Amino acid sequence: MPQLKILIFGLLALLLTACSSNDELNLPPGASSSEAELYQTAQRYLRGGNYELAVQSLQLLESRFPFGRYAEQAQLELIYAHYNNYEHEAAIEAANRFIRLHPQHPNVDYAFYMKGLASYTLDQGFLDRFIPSDKTKRDTGHARTSFAEFAQLLARYPDSSYAADAKARMVHLRNLLARNEINIANYYFKRGAYLAATNRGRFVVENFQQTPAVADGLAVMVQGYTLMGLSELADNSLAVLALNYPEHSSLDDNGNFISNYTAEGPQRSIINRLTLGLVSQPKPPEFDNRPEDAGY
Template sequence: MRLTTRNRGRAMPVLVTAPVIVLALGLGGCDFDPTGLFAEKYKPEVIQDTPADKLYSEGLAKLEDSDYEGAVKKFDALDKQYSYSDWSRKALLMTAFSNYQGAKYDDAINASRRYLQRHPASKDAAYAQYLMAMSHYKQIPDVTRDQDRSEKALAALQELVQRYPTSEYSADAKAKIQITRDQLAGKEMDVGRYYLEKRNFPAAINRFRDVVAKYQTTRHAEEALMRLTEAYMALGITAEAQNSAAVLGHNFPDSPWYKDAHALLANGGLQPREEKSSFLSKIYSSVIGRKTASAE
């Protein structure tokens, strides 16, 4: 077939090129293929699903061999092949556990969170929450570094105790809550000591007051009260220094920090004197009240 076009008033022949013909033939139907380009037909491959119990057993075997990455792959495959089944529920929990065992803590957190989103009322929900909390807890850094992980660990542990108070993981969570709070208090003390050394007494006082306000049951509270006495004395705010030392003596009478606070005041001709309406006194009155109510 010939087509014509006009060029400066003269008709010029234009041939439809071979590739266009081939394309047209290819689009028209793949049965006729003179070029051989479409000779290889697509053959869908049918992959049979592995039985659920077999995948689960293989995942457990990988766990026993400490092949945590291999276990995760098996449980992931089980979750995908048998979505929305009880096998999927079990697989997701085991994925979280395998990642935790393999120290892939962020992956364990994500798997645990997915489990809780899908199965909030499951009998294993408390364990999923425990895995999430412990995955944060295992990543708590030393007190010289940012404590974001400690904050997340504390929140996850507290949620476990609040949502599942009768679970077998609650007692361990309570113990770790105290350790985590102690860690956060230690960070505040570390910063407060730095400001005290730099003679930035107002900034130091703010840090030590935070320790007393938020973490008054940790081992750092005694030192925080002593450091408050020290900072207030340095600023010449003697009434607050006397009050800090008195609160320290009333709540921790055998503490070596109280002996230091008492000696510091004595050097200035002062004695501990508590102001019952003060911020510090109210905090420890509240703590004593909670302890008494708990004992009853």
């Protein structure tokens, strides 16, 4: 008799749990809702932008009908729901799981694409979508991962419907990574680490061709070599800069390099000297020739 009571209480608990889940997801009473009804519920949440409940309903659908007609589609849409619910790590995990379970699926390229998209936004919060911030001054680890994911998509599925967007995002990411190197060079100038700054500029010129940051990379090299007293290397870099980017902000109308810093140190103004350095202190070299609509 005690065992029968325990069994009854256990069944009641399961029934109450199922009813609770159904109430939260607006499902029909009882846990026996059909697969099609569960899938339509998930679609309703997706269309309405309620991604938290969409995630719950898709997970419930998969757990109840793991081999049903909507199981694979639910797994794909779960990636999308996680991403739009700002659960980027969960979106990547869901994408990896789909790729592992369905490597030959006709829409597996979507999973690769979403991995790249989620990797890029992994360090972004809700407010980042509304408050502009300079992403080039953040850690670029996620951007590099995202670039690699998009590259993998293009290598595996060059004819994918997501290929064009992936290529555009890779261009954007490459520009961002190049600009990050210039930001680091500017920081090194402030610290007086001229060799380190110059090396960053040369790295951009050698490895990020056809990005807007190349012009600043050359300017960094000119300034760095000048500060280190390497006039021949500075002149060579200046010649390349003036030939290819004559409108760069570091050049005057005659193609001469404009700088308050030379190998002898900062060029102090009369006011700076009279105030013993308290006013009009020359700023360390800093280069940022991004166009206003750069978007990164």
